[in-house]
Amino acid sequence: MSDEEYQATQAILTEWVKVTGTMLGILDLDGFIARLARADTLGWVIDPTLAMRAADGVRQVDGVARLACTTLAALRKLAGLEVASRG
Numbered sequence: 699m700s701d702e703e704y705q706a707t708q709a710i711l712t713e714w715v716k717v718t719g720t721m722l723g724i725l726d727l728d729g730f731i732a733r734l735a736r737a738d739t740l741g742w743v744i745d746p747t748l749a750m751r752a753a754d755g756v757r758q759v760d761g762v763a764r765l766a767c768t769t770l771a772a773l774r775k776l777a778g779l780e781v782a783s784r785g
Contacts, residue, residue, distance in 0.1 A: 719773040727767045734760055 699707075738756050741749035 722770040
């Protein structure tokens with residue numbers, strides 16, 4: 699890798715960290731996760747058959763949302779971002 703390629707890669711990654719951190723920081727991820735958990739719980743009471751069919755998808759969405767929380771924390775630490783979260 700040349701010096702120019704290295705510098706370009708560093709610049710792109712730095713911008714990606716800023717943009718991704720800003721985008722995730724706008725979201726109320728904790729509120730989303732809490733609401734998803736409530737909906738999942740109610741689903742089992744209201745329609746267990748539908749809840750059973752949706753369970754894998756709900757777990758995947760929950761996993762992505764939790765990964766987004768972890769990613770946001772890591773990006774803020776890495777970049778020193780002070781992105782205000784809603785909620």
